[in-house]
Amino acid sequence: MQNDDILRVATYNIHKGVQGLGPVRRLEIHNLGLAVEQLDADIVCLQEVRKLHRREQLYFQRWPELPQAEYLAPEGYEAVYRTNAITKHGEHGNALLSRWPVMGHQHEDISDHRFEQRGLLHVEVDVHGRRIHVIVVHLGLIPGSRVRQVERLQRFIDREVPPQAPLIVAGDFNDWGQQLRKMLGGLALYEFDAPRAFTFPARLPLAQLDHVYVRGLTPLSLDVPRGRIWWRMSDHLPLIAEFRL
Known part of the structure; x- marks a missing residue:
């Protein structure tokens, strides 16, 4: 960490650690x-x-023995994972990796219809003795679903996050037209407004689907790493935001 009062937060849709389809798909989890x-x-x-x-584990010789969240956590980080979707061959969901101590976490189902299983992951992190609330989201593909999921998010925040507590809401919002920005502003959640912080599709980014919104922290910068090594690993690019505590 560069500075004790700077908090660096990244969000990344990792596409389940696999790129490509069928027999040409490749395992990217190690990268x-x-x-x-x-x-x-x-x-x-x-x-x-x-x-x-189970199917990918049989297909790929080097499939990690650990669940992906634990496998991806750098040394010294805590990993928190909760399942959003249970499928025929396994489970997937949201995760948070923290350099700082995790004080508690919970999960809430925000599925809007039976074809998309969605959830939010709420984690409380202790940064220099200050409790920071972080909510990881992956919203639906249908515009109406996303609006209803933000309404569910609002009710969750009202219920679970103290009004004066610093709050971060980050993830894949699937929001092509920035319709949700105004709704989130109504919750006093804002992001650093960087031009062309496009994250999707990774190879030729045309839209910012990934966001880091905050309340009670000062946004300082927003960065999207680019280049071949990044677009080979996932269909999204990571987004990195810095805040002053």
């Missing part, structure tokens, strides 16, 4: 482990993280 370490973030919010997948 993602190196990449997460390079982000040098105090808090890393991850989406599309596999707990297990």
